[in-house]
Amino acid sequence: MISDYMQVRNPRAPDILVLIDLTERIGHFALHDANEAWRVWSLTRGKNLAPASLHRWRAILMAAINSGCRARGLTPPYVATVQKIQPPASVYLSREDRDRLLACYSENSRPVALTLCFQGLRSGEALRLDWQFVDFERQSLFIHKTKTGRQRSVPMHPRVHREILALWEKRGKPDKGEVFLTASGEPYHDQTRVRFGGNPFRFVHNQACRRAGITGFTPHSWRHHWASWMVMSGCDLFTLMRLGGWSSLRMVERYAAVSSDHLSDAINRLT
Numbered sequence: 564m565i566s567d568y569m570q571v572r573n574p575r576a577p578d579i580l581v582l583i584d585l586t587e588r589i590g591h592f593a594l595h596d597a598n599e600a601w602r603v604w605s606l607t608r609g610k611n612l613a614p615a616s617l618h619r620w621r622a623i624l625m626a627a628i629n630s631g632c633r634a635r636g637l638t639p640p641y642v643a644t645v646q647k648i649q650p651p652a653s654v655y656l657s658r659e660d661r662d663r664l665l666a667c668y669s670e671n672s673r674p675v676a677l678t679l680c681f682q683g684l685r686s687g688e689a690l691r692l693d694w695q696f697v698d699f700e701r702q703s704l705f706i707h708k709t710k711t712g713r714q715r716s717v718p719m720h721p722r723v724h725r726e727i728l729a730l731w732e733k734r735g736k737p738d739k740g741e742v743f744l745t746a747s748g749e750p751y752h753d754q755t756r757v758r759f760g761g762n763p764f765r766f767v768h769n770q771a772c773r774r775a776g777i778t779g780f781t782p783h784s785w786r787h788h789w790a791s792w793m794v795m796s797g798c799d800l801f802t803l804m805r806l807g808g809w810s811s812l813r814m815v816e817r818y819a820a821v822s823s824d825h826l827s828d829a830i831n832r833l834t
Contacts, residue, residue: 585627588607589603594632605617614646621642625639663777669746671744673726674743675689677726680788680789683789683793683806685709685786686764688808690750690764692706699731702724703717703718704717704719706808751763751764765782787818790803791818794819795821800816
């Protein structure tokens with residue numbers, strides 16, 4: 564059924580890689596044993612995945628199973644659901660920790676970290692950034708490929724503008740090509756081409772965290788850090804949603820309670 568689904572539905576490249584893995588590992592199970600197949604996969608390949616990743620893998624598997632069952636007039640089998648996913652806790656650094664961590668990145672990787680810190684981009688959005696989408700005149704970035712499929716333009720933070728402008732001039736003012744390159748001068752691997760996912764920036768990020776003595780802070784934590792500080796600086800949730808490319812206000816509501824200090828400032832202005 565999985566191979567039929569790939570031919571008929573023509574899924575996205577990342578989903579195809581997921582389906583290939585599922586086929587190789589549990590494709591020999593009979594349809595009525597789908598729940599057992601999922602259990603086996605969850606205890607082996609999926610044992611170290613986060614609930615959000617498990618949920619995505621199960622959704623792709625069920626899409627293939629349901630499509631095949633509809634085509635054959637069969638009743639889809641029961642496959643256990645993933646434990647309810649709780650929104651991740653907001654993680655943010657103090658200004659002192661932020662500056663110390665940024666200083667611990669290599670010269671080559673620091674522009675990426677600054678962009679993540681002050682623009683709130685997802686890692687993939689930053690690493691795919693192309694010079695043709697950098698507007699120095701308007702001081703804005705056009706995010707052309709996003710997780711949600713919604714393109715957006717965002718104003719450049721002054722620190723990001725200075726960093727990227729210096730990088731552009733150093734490179735000979737190119738009009739296209741990836742903005743951020745590895746230490747060897749190659750583009751970061753597109754996350755959609757990594758077979759089992761993963762962040763190509765994680766290694767250099769982890770090195771910086773070790774040097775700075777900061778634990779539990781992933782590349783994606785920069786996005787939480789940015790959103791938290793945006794709220795604490797007075798940004799309303801609707802503006803935050805648009806700048807960060809979230810699809811609904813529900814996705815940014817957790818940042819409303821990051822700190823009581825900015826709320827105290829607001830209420831103390833009441834006379």
